[in-house]
Amino acid sequence: MDIKRTIDRIPGGLMLAPLLLGALCKTFAPGAPAYFKGFTQGIMTGVLPILAVWFFCMGASIRLSATGTVLRKSGTLVLTKLLSAWVIVLVASQFVPVEGIQTGFFAGLSILAIVCAMDMTNGGLYASLMQTYGTREEAGAFVLTSIESGPLMSMIILGASGAAHFEPQIFLGAVLPFLVGFVLGNLDPKLREFFAPGGHLMIPFFAFALGNTIDLGTLLSPLAGLGVVLALAVIVLTGIPLILADKVIGRGTGTAGLAASSTAGAAAANPVAIAAVAPQFAPSAQTATVLVAVCVIVTSIVVPILTGLWYKQFGGGVVEREREQDPAPAPLHLAPVD
Template sequence: MKIKANIERIPGGMMLVPLLLGALLNTLAPATGEYFGSFTKGMIAGTVPILAVWFFCIGASIDLRATGTVLRKSGTLVVTKIAVAWVVALIAASFIPETGIQTGVFAGLSVLAIVSAMDMTNGGLYASLMNQYGTKEESGAFVLMSLESGPLMTMVILGSAGLASFEPHHFIGAVLPFLVGFALGNLDHDLRAFFSKATPVLIPFFGFALGNTINLSVILDTGLLGIGLGAAVIVITGIPLILADKFIGGGNGTAGVAASSAAGAAVANPVIIAQINPAFEPVAASATALVATAVIVTAILVPVITALWARHVANPAPTHEIASEPRE
């Protein structure tokens, strides 16, 4: 059976399929982990430790000696993405209450959901699209995108926008596994190769654990809103990313389109941040469901839009010229 091949045909499938299976289990049999206990409970409820190991391995995979072109490309996209999320957070906070919107069409929407969906790029999706439609240097921009992984940037945005307060040691705790992995990976290339192999392996495991924090009834309640959030991520972050790629990164905008997705790992941010700051607990469940839906939407739409954009810039519309009459 070609289970892996079939799963990988789905955009972000290795993350999203286990996540949906976990959500199905949590919806139909929420006490499964407690019933079996031991290692089964650990796999079901182990979101934070599994993610901690994944962040460590992500850090170990980054090579400090990346070329200047790659750093310029990735730095441009990463800074733009984070800056847009920060501006959106400031604007959203002016009309969305701290406990999120409770009624109406936008019920369940919170600043936490918006920031979590917008501040991280699906690096794997970006790299695969740039391998097909961009240059080697643009594909290598995935290097710094790994810095967005995890709750750190979301915490920084919420904190700097005055929407939350975090103790300094919480910031350190959020980034420490990544930094230790980064240090070890650059001190010993064999360790980098060793730990890097674990990065894709851990994705379905934390996807399944994350799914077990989601009740599918919440996704059904926020489905249309989640689809709208996914479309908003593409439009609101995509336009500045295209402009930054063209005028700062020296590209043609294709990399900007490819970076306008929401990362699968962002689904974990609401739960992790709620554990760090209990003030976000009331909106964590709905935010998780919204971000999960946005991830699916962007994973489907961004490849299509990137392909269309790449075709457009490769074959610009011809200018119409008045044909001269043939000479006799």
């Protein structure tokens, strides 16, 4: 059976196929991890440790001379995402009440749902797509996305920053594996050569574990239709500015910008967290959680497909030339997009 070739023919298939497999496990056999326990439970529920190893390997693969490129691309994507979310919320707040819309097709839509869906990029999804469709530097540009993690940025955008605080150790903990890998890879080229292939190898394992956090039953919720509309709005309204910023400021092909136009899985926890410290959002917290969860599912599926199609149309030749010019040892073996 030519499974690998079939997966390679699907845009984002190396990420998408195991993610859907994990989501099917979560939906139809949610008790499987607890039943099997041991190593099976670890691989089905181990998103964070798998990500830690993955980010370490990516850090080890990036040369010191590329640091400026990584920070420029990372900062560009993060700032563009946050500014886009701020503008969207600013406009939406003129039409959507704090407690949310109560009637019609848009019943349940709230400012809380909009900001939580818009302002957080799925860093793991972005990094995996860039391992396949981008350069090492573009893959490493996830490094600043941890700034978006948690409710802090959402609360700042909502104008409630006085009710929250940012703990520096959380940010440090998010980037430490990457930094350790980066240091070791630059101190010893042989370590870079040893760890670099791990970044590509870990993609399906991370995707499967991530899929095991997604219940496809969420799509059967009465709010599913509105959630799909919100998810598509996230891709369009943040994706267009991200593509432009990646091309103009990041000097990329736009592929990295489109790959960052997703909703992070952790964003689904933000409505309740924000409502806990800002009671004015409590009435809309439950529906916002459902809408954001749908956004996570839809963008996790749609963004890899769109990114693969964009890369095939606009980015392939440029990225391949950059890879050919990269003298780094043991370059990653990247699957072609047919």
